[in-house]
Amino acid sequence: MIPTVSIDGVPDPLPEGLTVLDVREDIEWQHGHIEGAVHIPLMDLPQRLGDLPTTQLLVICKVGGRSAQAVGYLVQQGIDAVNLEGGMIDWADAQRPMVSENGQPPKVV
Incomplete structure (x- = not known):
């Protein structure tokens, strides 16, 4: 069982003591x-x-697939990790803040 939360279950703003781990590729x-x-x-x-x-x-x-794999692995290592179901797509759809590294307005690719 992979610990999972939907965007509705993620406080806005994010609480102290919670770190976001992004497991996407560099271009994303x-x-x-x-x-x-x-x-x-x-x-x-x-x-x-x-x-x-x-x-x-x-x-x-x-969208949540790679992060689910990561959470499964991290939990096996004894690390407290939760998967965000829907990933950056749901984050963006909920109009949560994002930044980019390429000088363009942030977007999910």
Whole structure:
């Protein structure tokens, strides 16, 4: 069982003690992401566990598939992690704030 939350269950603004972990690829991150999120692509996660903060993690990807895989792995490692069902698509649809790294208005790709 993968711990999962929908966008309606995520406080706005995000509470202290919660870190967003974005497991999307670099190009997706550059187009739009949650400000303050930690970016570690899914395939890099096993090698970068030491880069994760010790807070609870809200794990996000585009729609929730990759983040569910990440949460399954993280929970096996004893890390407190929750998958955001619907991912960045639902985040953007809920008009939650995003930033970009490419000088363009943020968007989900």
